[in-house]
Structure formats: C-alpha cells, structure tokens
Amino acid sequence: MMHGSREGMKEDSDAAKSSFNEKTDGMLTERDAIRYSRQISIPGFGKEKQRKLKSAKVMVAGAGGLGSAAALYLAAAGIGYIKIIDDDAVELSNLNRQIFYGEEDIGKDKASCAEKKLKSMNADIKVRGIKEKITEDNAVELIKDVDAVVDCLDNFDTRYIINDACIKLGMPLFHGACMEFGGQAMTVIPEETACLRCIFPKPPHKKVPILGAVAGTIGTIQATEVVKFFAGIEPALAGKLLIYDGKFFSYELIELKRRENCPSCGVSNED
C-alpha cells in the first residue's frame, strides 16, 4: 500500500522527466506524464496510448447517472475533448445518482454544470457542454465533429436517433442503460457488430427507478470501453451485451449478431 508514499511520488516525477518535454498539440506534456502516470505504467499501455487518448474527441449523450460517471472517468483518463449534451435542468430527485451535481446546482442547466465540473477536474482537456435536445434533425450535426458517442441517455426513442446517426457516420457507439439494481452495456462498431435496433427492436418505455451506484457501475464500464477503444485495446463489449445484476452480483455476457433486416444497419438498407 505505497500509493501515497514519497517514493511513489518520486517515481512519478522521474517518469515524467524521462521523455516528455514540451507542450505540443497531440503530444504529452510533462504535466500529462505525471498526471496519467498510473495508467501509462499499466503493462501494454504506455505513453503512445495516452497520446491517443489526448487526441480523442468524444460526445457523452446525456448528463444523468450514466453520463456523470462515464464523463468524469473519461475526463480523469485524459480524453482530449469531451462534448456533453443534455437539455434538462438539475432536480432534487437527480441527486441520488447524478454525481455531477450538488444541492447548489438545483434549477441550473445540466450541460453547463457538467462542463464546469469536468473543467474543474481536468483543466488540461477541452470540454463543451451543450443544452440541446437530440432530435432526428440535429443528431448528425451534433456528433459529426467527434470520434465516438457514449450513450448515457434515459430513453430508447433518443437512443434510436443516436444509434441511427452513428450507423450513418460509421461512428462507434458505447451503449449503457440501467434499472433498479441492474443494467446493460454494449459497444456498437458500425458495419461490424450488431446495433441497438438489431437487439432491442422495441423500446422498453418504462420509467424506472435506479440505485445510484448501479448507474455508476454501468457508466464506468462504458468509460472503460471508450478508453480501451482509443488506446487501441480491443473493446471487450464489441458485438457483446453485458447484463449486470447488482442485486445478486451476477453477470452474463452474450454474443450478438447483426440482424439482416435491421431498419438501421441491416444489409437490406444498404444502397
């Protein structure tokens, strides 16, 4: 248990000085090397993978329970640009799970609160909060300047819109959802893996209660997948659905297949 020791700090500092020099776009700075040293030193991770995270641009769709957890860990991991979108204001009933916010934020726009929180966590990355409702008309426009989308939404109608926009642009989509004590996560790689409409042709349409820590579990699973994807480590949930049951602590990992007649990614839709 030497994590907080002076020896550990010296190691961090030495590692930083070893090869990272000046602040250059897309390159790691000395500060980056110190800040991310605990993940850079993971065997097989290294400085090059950290540089890839710095170059990555990600949109987090939804700044609720999933979005709070996912975005905070993406910011902490050093994803270079995070765009977070939500059109709601903070309510008291959000605070059991939406760890972006405190009591002082009630009534304020989630997007601006989330932006402020992420910037305060990591001033070395770019963050943009957008207060806007995702619709069929604006979805492609909203996501076309990023490299991947994290689905932290709270309804399937909007999930389908984002799914379709990602399929159209060939953009990876990292899906998560939760309910009560459980949740699910899957990673969609267009033209390679099943999309949301392949697996969930009908929306559940149930207003659901959620234990906050479960939203955190699923959100951090999504963040892990995003970081691995940009670091060039195969996302384990590509083409798979993870089912998590936090009440009994059981997991199931299911292999998925694309649906030929899927209205979004099916081969019958291709021109």
Add this chain to the structure above:
Amino acid sequence: MKIKVKFFSSHREAVGRSEINMKVDEGMRLKELMDMLMGSYPKLKKLSEYTVLSLNHRYASGEEILKEGDEVAIFPPVEGG
C-alpha cells in the same frame, strides 16, 4: 432432454429463482419453452413484451430448436440512465 434456464433482474424476481434445470421434449423451440415458462410463472408473462433471450450465450430470436445441455438466459432490456 435436459436444459438450464437462467433468469436476470426483474425476470429473476418474477420467477423467484436464478436458474432452473428442466427436462423438455426433443425438437422444442425456444419460443415454445417461453410459452411453457409463462404458463408456469404468471409474473413472467407480464414481462413478456420486455424480454430478451439468449441461447448458449448468444442472442436468440426464439425460433431456435433446443438441444440437450442448452443454456437459456432470460432478461429485460433496460432503459434508464
């Protein structure tokens, strides 16, 4: 022939068990097994519209024909965030 059926989340609550070992007829389709289970567990029937199936850890449509030793998983799609 023997098969195993596993239940998750609300479906586990509806059945009151995490898994059941069953004997079923040769040639039975997965959707026929679901009909049988819903007959035995009325609470499961209420969830039928919100049910996702897998067979041997692969997503399943219900049309699949069951075989000896198969493992079926039954779970709900979830929406919240």
